[in-house]
Structure formats: structure tokens, C-alpha cells
Amino acid sequence: MRKKITIIGAGNVGATAAHWAAAKNLGDIILLDVAEGIPQGKALDLSQSGPVEGFHFGVKGSNDYADTANSDVVIISAGLARKPGMSRDDLLAINVAIVKSCAEEAVKYSPDCVLIVVTNPIDAMVHTAFKVTGHPKEKVIGMAGVLDSARYRTFLAQAIGVAPKDVNALVLGIHGDNMMPMVRLANVAGVPITDLLSAEEIDAIVHRTQTGGLEIVNHLKTGSAFYTPGLAAVEMAEAVLTDSKRVLPCAAYLEGEFGISGYFLGVPVVIGENGVEKILEFELTAEEKEALQLSVKAVEKQMEATGL
Template sequence: MKNKITIIGAGNVGATAAHWALSRRLGNIVLLDVMEGIPQGKALDLWQAGPLDGYAGTVIGSNDYADSADSDVVIITAGLARKPGMSRDDLLAKNVAIVKSCAEQAARYSPNCFMIVVTNPIDAMVYTAFKASGLPKHRIIGMAGVLDSARYRTFLAQALGVAPADVSALVMGIHGDKMLPLVRLANVAGVPISDLLPAEKIAEIVHRTQHGGGEIVNHLKTGSAFYTPGLAAIEMAEAVLTDSRRVMPCAAYLNGEFGIAGCFLGVPVVLGEQGVERILEFQLTDDERQALSESVEAVRKQMEETGL
């Protein structure tokens, strides 16, 4: 039996995620949205690409959560997108209600699903979905670090003139300006970036990574990034559906790891068929721990503002 993936929200991120999922042959897709006609039209368009791309999965557009029943993975992308001048936090009040409704209904029809939250601000929204869905903590995560680390690796590769695939780098913490792109662990084929780039260039890349989403929003004017966020969510879904035990930075629920408990935060996790198989905890420097604590403070403030 083919895997079933439901993507809630048929905007740019959701439709792009559906495209990536189909191109990777991950299973049948349900594209769900409250707007009548939008998911149906986009799903039909995607489905008709099958003869050209070679996939054989089905793509259904729907406004009814009943069509999402028994999904293996549910990806929530629904919500308002940023516009120039807005921070991710500016979206919190409106998106709490949207994500809460999506998570409740998705879990009602797919109580055994693995849930990925993409809606901003991600760390608060995955907490919202966790409280609303009733899913166990190992079966719900936020998409943040995969996207942020991809941006970090891209900027490093550009500065070094190397293939991005050969750059290994990790971003932890909140999906926001206080995220922590780890310099100490970033390397190219094992060679530390601190041996290859001057400190001022590394600092410039770290700052650009922290503000990478805003850079795209300022260019687009009317929306935010969608190609890489969509793929990042599908990378995570694929790791679960194929039980590949990939190590990815995701917003996972912490229960004492890194000295933090009771919130979702971007950390490296092992993803397999059980969801979050484990969190990879390692020793942080004093500066890294301080930076991570600032992320935690910001996330807890967001959590309070959700009212949950």
C-alpha cells in the first residue's frame, strides 16, 4: 500500500511540498485547504504532470478533512505568510487559531500520523499543534533547522567556492533572529570553516543566515520563501516514511536535553519510522549555551502568547 501524505494549506509552500513529494515518489497526496477550488486545481495540475515525470501516485485536492483519513504524514503549512517589515512573531496571534484547528482535525482523522509543522512562528506553532492534536511528542516536530541549515550551507559554499553538498553545518535554536548557526562544528569535507574563512566573513554569513527568511521576504514583497521550506518538510517526511534514520535539525520537544525542558526547539534529531527516535545531545561551549538560552527565552515568550 502506498504511503499517504496530507498537506494542509495549498499556498506556495504546500503546493511546492506536494510537488517535491511526488517527484520523490513518496506516495499519494491529499492537498487540503479551506479555499474552494484552490487545492482541487493545483492537485489536478500536479497529477497531470505524472506522465511527464514518471510518478504514478494520486493527487487529490479537497476542502474536507475526511479525505485526509489514515494519513501516514500530515504537513501543516496553513497560515498567514510574512510581508516586508513583519517578523515571524507578528504572525503568532492569527496563526495560533489556524494551526490549532488544523491540528485538531488532522489528528481526529489520522490519530497515528506523524505531524510536521511549517507555519510561522514555527516553534510556537508546533507547540500549538502538540497541545491541540494530543499526539505524542515523538510524532510531532517543527520544520526549522533543516531550512536554516540549508541556507547556512549555501552561503558557506558560495564564500568558499565549493559544492554545497560538501558543506556540513548545523543551525540550532529558535527559527528566528536568535537562531544559533554553529561555527565550531561547520566544516567542508571535515575541514573546519574557521581554517578556511576569516572571522569577519564567517560572522557575516552567520548574520545572513539568521535573517535569511527576511531577505527573501524583502525581495518578494508579497510573500515568503517556499521552494526550500517545501523541500525541507519533505526531507523530514521522507526520513520517517523510509525509516532512513536521517539526522536533521528539527524543532523537537525537549525533556531535559541540553538542560532544557518543556518546549520545542531546534536540535539535531534522528528521524525514523517512530518519528523522533532520539535527540543527539552534545556538549556546548559557554557562548553556545548562552545563545541557546536566548532562543529558549524567546520561545517561552511565544508559548505564553499562544494562551495554551
């Protein structure tokens, strides 16, 4: 049976996600947006690359949620993007209303879908989608850890001079300044990064990872990152559509794992056809527990601001 992916929001992140999903031949794609003509034009343009790239699934642009019916995965990327001088939290008030509407409509037409939330601030937005839809917790996932870990791995690979795919590294916690790049677990093909880089070099990379989104925003000036955020969401969607049991860092709902309950927070999870199938819990050091609590406090503040 053909798989179906809906991407809500035809801006840079959404359109790029559609591009990656088409290139990977993951299924039929609906690119949806409130702006008339934008999703239709981008979908038509993308579909015409099929003969060149070799993908054979359909790509359709729409302004009607009815076209999204029976989607296996719905990626929500709609919302205001950051600009220089803005924090992710500055987007909260506007994007809560947008994500609320998108999530409610998505689940109305696709009650069995897995929701992947990309809109910032992600940890609050995935909480919003969960609360307003009543969707099962395992089927509501926030994209952040895949992106943050990709940035971390990239910076480490550049500093060490190795292929990025040979760097194994994980970022936990909130998608924000209090995110927690795990130094203790990071390695290159099993070799700890602490044996390859000085403490000063590692500290600089950790800080650059924590501010990686802002670095791109400051360069672009009129928007935020979209190539890797789009791909990160699609990597999660691919794990669902192929039931591949990938282990990916995602914002999942915690019920006691890592000593935390009632929050969506970035942790390593197993993703399959039903969404989050397992949270991989492991023992943290006292210092790591303290750092993770900073994420909890930041997410709690965001959650209170949503009013949900």
C-alpha cells in the first residue's frame, strides 16, 4: 500500500522537507499551506524533477486539509521563523495558535497519523499539539535532537578531520541554549572525543552547537535554517514509514524516564511505524542530571506560556 506524507507549511523548511521526502521515494506527498498558489507552485516544480531524480510518487500542493486525509505521517512546519535578535521563545505566542490549528485539522483527517512537529519553540509546540489533539503520546514527536546532533557531529568532524558519518554524538534536552551535547558519550568510530580534542576545543564546540541555529539566523538575516531541519524531520518520517526502528534523539513525552515526568524533552528514542516505541534511558552523572534540569525549567516556562 502506498504511503502518504503531509507537510503543513510550504515555506523553506516545509518545501525542503518535501524535496528530501521525494528524493527518498518515501510516498505520496501533500504540501499544504494557507497561502493560495504557493504549495501548488512548489509541488508542481518539485514533481517535475521526478524524471531526473527518478522518484515516482505524487507531489501535490493544496490549501484544503481534506487532501491530507489518511496520511501516515504529518510534519508540521508552519509558523513564524526566527530573525536576528529573536529567540525561539519570542515565536511562542504566534506559533501556538498556528500549531494548534494545524494539529487539530491534521488529526481530524488522519486520526492514526504520527505527528512530527518542527515549528519553534519545538518543545512547547509539540506539547501544544499533544494537548489540543489528545493524540497518543507515542504518536506526537518533536524534531530537534536529530538537527542538534547533526550540528554537533558536523563541528566535531571538522575539528578532528574525519567523515561526519563516523562521528557518534548525541544532544539531549531542550532545543535551545540549555540543550545538552553529551561529551561523555561522543566518539569517532568508538574512540572518545576526549582522546582526540582538548577540553577547550570541546567546550567551544559544545557552545557552538548550543547556538548553532542563531549562527545561521545571523548569516541569513531574513530567516532561519531549513536544509537540515527539513532533512531531520524526513529522517524521522522515514523511520516511521519503513518501521526501521531507528534510534534518534527526539522530543518525546517523558513519564518518569531520566527522573522527569510530564514534559516533552529531547531523548534517544526508537522510532517505528507507531511512532515512539521505546525511550532508551541510561544513567546520567550528577553533572549531567543538573544540566538536564536546566532544560526542564526552560520547557516548563514555555509550557506555562502556551496556556495549555
